[in-house]
Amino acid sequence: MGPDIDASIALVAIAPFVAAALAPLIHRFTKPLSGWVLALVPAAIFVFLVTLIEPVLATGAIPARIGWVPAYGLDLSFFIDGLSLTFALTISGIGTLIVIYSGAYLAGHPHLGRFLAFLLAFMGAMLGLVLADNMLGLFVFWELTAITSFLLIGFDAVRAAARRGAIQALVITNIGGMALLAGVILVQQLTGTWELSELRGMEDAVRGHGLYGLVLACFIIAAFTKSAQFPLHFWLPNAMEAPTPVSAFLHSATMVQAGVYLLARATPWLGGTVAWTTILVCFGGVTLIWGALGSLRQTDLKQMLAQSTIASLGLLVLLIGLGTQTAIAGMVIYFVAHALYKAGLFMVVGAIDHEAGTREITALGGLSGKMPVTFAAAILAGLSMFGLPPAIAFFAKEEMYLNLLSPHWQDLSVLAVLIAGNALLAAVGALVVIKPFLGPAMPTPKSAHEASVGLLAGPVILGLAGIATALLVGWFGHTVLEPAATAILNEPVESHLTWAIDFTKPVVWLSVATWVLAGLVYRYATTIRTLLRRFETRLGWTADTVFDAVMFGLIRFSGSVTRVLHHGRLELYLVTVFSLMALALMVPLFALGGINALLPTAELGNWAAQLRWPHLAPYEWGVIILALAGLGAIVAAPNRLYSILALGVQGTAVALIFLLFGAPDLAFTQLMVEILSVVILALVMTRLNLDERDHRPFEDWARDGTLALVCGAGVSLLLMVVLSGTLDTRLSDFFIATSVPIAHGANIVNVILVDFRGFDTLGEISVLMAAGISIMVLLRSRRAPVAVGSPVPPAPIAPKIKPEPTQPARAAAAPSAKSTVKGRAKPAPKKPAPKKPAPKKPASEKQAPKSPSSVA
Amino acid sequence: MDYVIAALVGCFVALGIYMLLSRSLIRMLLGIIVLGNGVNLLIFTAGRLTREIAPIVPRGLDTPAGAIANPLPQALILTAIVIGFAMFCFLLVLAYRTYQALDADNTDTMRVAEPEHAPNPPLSY
């Protein structure tokens, strides 16, 4: 295939995004017709895909490849085989009708342009998903469908239920998405390729590997979350908070089928094992029955359809799990049939809702006279859902029952589940089609009349398509079923669909049994609903309420964890840091044997005798004692003035140490810095009226003291370990040797500062300058409150988070706020302001917590 | 003698940490200074101590006659002293401004940025 086909196939996935980006703009110009105009894009894609049917039939698959991230070995590659073509045609075909329908359904809505944009973007993502060859590409599109679906479900965002549905769908499908990502990467690592098309025939590399279980789990979680399998099904009914076109398109016909698509796609190399079959059949079966019963429980038409979609998804998963030729054939036919009738029925329900103003099945009746075309469309779709000939769904049922009549109990139980599920679904179909339209007319909120062309085009065309495909079943079998099933199973599949119904075969009678059962269910629908509802009430909880519990639990848990970790007390933050510092010092010393460097070794012999008092001159001892005395005085100082003086003492001692050990520059600088520090401290302290003493409670004192001692000891010991080695003095030797000859300076320290390591100094003077600016910034801000001249600081001083509840510090400052402000307003108070009560009271006393009512 | 100074470094560090853990801003500042002095002494000691002979080449010579104090740590410490002093100045003025604005010297009562009774996250969608 040349670049032309590459480009046009890529365009299939990209064009909807472009259209989406332009949709709000186009909508502005074509207001009443936006739906029709924008539908041209999917329509064109549909037509283009139709032209690909023949080549696909001829060659099996059309690949297309565009370079994307060559540095990572990643191409944006697509391939079109029977399976992806079936899905893509469904998506673009139904998409066309949905776009038209949306234009009519949301006519006049202020955000219609945005809505159409999301819808088209979703369609692009979905097309990309089913056409992608590269697994990462598939993942990218997979996530995009989740995002667009999130936006579409939450479209009617003022309702909390819509927001909840959107978040729920996003969270659940995102969990699946993460599993898919892990699974996809694992598969790549097992097989060395990202391309789905190359994975066929590599089943041994996947199935035979020890990580198969993990891969399987990842893919199954991904598919089950996306395709709403029990027990992760609950998000789907809540997603029906979206406008009806979205439900019709995303949550029945396409997006939820992505999981089914993934499983079908993975069948050749992931499927066929006992684990695969067991999991898929069991979960699929449970989902089928659970969804169908759930559907019967509902009275809202849309909810009925939503729950029946869950059931249908379960059915599809079950069939993929079976994995026989007939099961796969049944799955392909059922997928197409379901997409056609379910989208149609959703649109019908939307039309009823739009025209009659309600979707309650108990409040509707006798609409057939007022909405005849709608009724006709409903009947066409209903035939399919009921599985009656001449609808394509009839064949789906036939195919799935085939080969299950065997003596194995597994097959028989699957058959029973299938019959029960199909019967329940058929009954739901009958209820949806018959109840609102036939029977006595009921008063509705709006006076119902026939819907507009835009609303009707979709269901009518889909209904007709459902019949037409059945009438052309031979063609359908050849052009859709065979290539799709072949793609799934990676072995040639022959279609044997025909209208020649052989009444001697038991399969036909199984169909008849299904219908009879469905009729019975329909007859006793009200009773069953009552029973189911009673059961639900008795049960007390659903997966949906569990989600809420988990979510709120998570939020509460987050709240508690965050409050515990980020409590706002600097002192405890510092305790954490120093505890870690103690660990960082002590563990290498004692667990990794760092201390050994200081311990006497065996060769030393009688080392105790060699111990001697460190050789220090008396004045050196004097300086050290001075330093220690200064340190002690800082702690013991009865007030601030003494502690500042003590600070000067220890600083001077340090300067003396520098002087004693040959660093006059350092000593001089240290002394000057110490003097300036004391001066500045004194300058500031005369302005503050501070609490004088260290009021540490004993526990804190013990804790702080221990930490300090451990860290101090650790630093000393580590330093001694360092000193036990010899210093490599290359650098200093070099500086000493070159200072005069090359750098022309005799004071080596100064030469290092301005020449050898002048760059450090440049940074350092920048630090000084920056400190100067920062201090200026700080002091400038003094002016702000004074400028207003009011005794109470103006509003901007208070943080805006919580205007009405007192924020703690302000409350604490309230009694003394006046004096503080005065202190700022008046120049230089000679005496400290009257002694304020030290802020030492227990916190609860001052803060009067008025927790703001949650804006829930 | 290196080991004696190393032990002294430990004392400086321990006292600095102890002061930093008190909740009063001014005491914490004193802690910062003491800790900084300790670290400077540590660098000085790590460069090994030599008595009295400053790293200055006598006039007329190209290289010093005998062993001299290690000049590199001195240069590093000089940088560190000045930086530490700049930081100290900023933090001191910050403490001063904080005291003015919040009327608090105790860090436990400064709860503007992280309010003590922070609301729980809303349980809604």
Next chain:
Amino acid sequence: MAAENLPTAMIETVTRVADWVIVLPMALALMGAALLLIVRKSAGLGFVLALLVVTGIIACETSLLMRVAEFGPQSMTMGKWLPPFGISFTADLFGASFALAASVVTLIVLVYAEADRPPEVAGDGFYALVLLLLAGVTGSFLTGDLFNLYVWFEVMLISSFGLMVIGGTPMQLDAAVKYGFLNFLATTIFLLSLGLLYGLLGTLNMADILRVAPLANPAAMVGVAALMLLAFGMKAAAFPVNTWLPASYHAPPAAISALMAGLLTKVGIYALLRTLVVVLPATRDVLEPVLVLVAVATLVLAPLGAIAETNLRRAMGFVVIGGIGAVLAGIAMPSLGGVGGAGMYIFHAMLTMTALYLVAGMIEKQTGETDSRRMGGLYGTSAPLSILFLVFMFGAAGVPPLLGFWPKLLLIEAGLDQGDAVGGLLVVALLVNAVLTIIAGSRLWAHIFWRADFTPEAPPAAPPGGLHYLAIGVLAVLIVAAGLWPNPLFEVVRVGAGDMIDSARYTDAFGLAEVTP
């Protein structure tokens, strides 16, 4: 001259003007800051001058990046002294591209801030501080000398102090106290470890350290590295020493917190990457369990904070921390993929986290509130803000095809590739982080944008204007474009991560003098 006696003291080769691009960004930023300080009182001049300087810096860094891409790591040793005696600036692809990203982010924030700053604040040294911050960040990314790194850390720190308190509200002061003490403590611990390292090895040049580190007492080296891990972990806001970040980043004006969120923690984590992976690989292996633990805890706990927090910018702070966890995960997996993922994540985080804070600032302007519980209904009224927030939030969560996805992909791949329990643990943590971030993001989105049952107390004074949208629009285009077409990034990461794992090319660039260790 006596230079003949010491023929090996200085570098012989001639330095061309083009070679200066490695140090010019730094020099321009510093001298620009000085100039801006001098002229700070002339209204209007500051912004123009700052823009010019940053544009010049970007030009130099672009040229540097191209040179590095073409010829491999570049180095310049100041004062012509032979390394390791002089201070080297050495740029490999990671350093050069991060420096470029930093200056681009600064340029964007400058434009945004210009739209944000009330006219009466002129002369407050804002531009000088921003340039000093940029100088510190650039220096930290490019330096090849550990003590020099300490100096640039301090430049960055002190200028961020100044930026933190511009405006001087009580909340800013409280925030600055926590930010100031904890961060200064971090640099002090770094200095302490540097002193010990010098005592052990007698050198400060990174390449030289790499050469002589194996000869030193291994336990002492681990102690030094553990202290550095603590110091850089604090700067990077890794659990459990990340408490200063949520305490402070929401306090200053939005433009400033955006700049900090984009640059500061990234420098910390880059320093960790550089020191542990490149310079001290042996001790990194010893510390690996700690790294894994810290990475997992940061990845999982940070987004919980984002879920719990109602103050919008505080919540964003937790998102920033979560990103740090992802980088830590990469450092804990010293493979090409792990380091590459970490590097790409740093790049992504610089852009995306800045953008998140900027858009948060715009939301605050639009609603006049800082608490997400008191916002609402923006979806209907402000479509551009909605799109921007969504893009950046999902970008931070690593949703494809945005920029944030690719580093996560690399990291997850590296974790699975490792094939052991540790790798698996990190992968699970990364995935959990993504899901939790999505939850936090979607909740914020629902509360701020979708929910409409909200009436503001006072109508906002000044909704964001065109300049705001211009600044953030450029960022959005960068993020989306880099996400859609990440190939250049992958090229950078492939070579850059290779140079980090096998640092031969990096150390060769120094041109160390031949001295026997």
Next chain:
Amino acid sequence: MNTVIFRTIAPLIVSTMLVFSVYVCLRGHNEPGGGFIGGLIAASAIAVLGMASSAAEVRRALRFDPLSIAGFGVLLAGSSGMLSIFNGNPFLTSIWLYLDIAGSVVPLSTPMLFDIGVYLVVFGTLASVVLALESEDGENL
């Protein structure tokens, strides 16, 4: 502090300190001293002067805004390093000029310029801090 005696002798002390600081700065390359120490001494002088008279007066006497002096110092130090771009050397490579003025050789060098820059920064910054703290109402910052 504001005694008459103090006020009278303060200018004397201050001018001595300032001269000494310049001396310490200039001799720093060969003997103990240098820009740092010089700057610190000069800043202390300003602190003393600020105590004797008022901060505003000192500011007026200085004529230049102390922070701008610091900025100029960084500019000077940075530019001295940039000079080597012209002779094909890396940043901060020293350049020495020996001027023969009236018979005595005066060495001029970029490290000296650099050290003067350091002096100015230390002096400017600390003077601005001290003066700002000495003046009560953060005026004119």
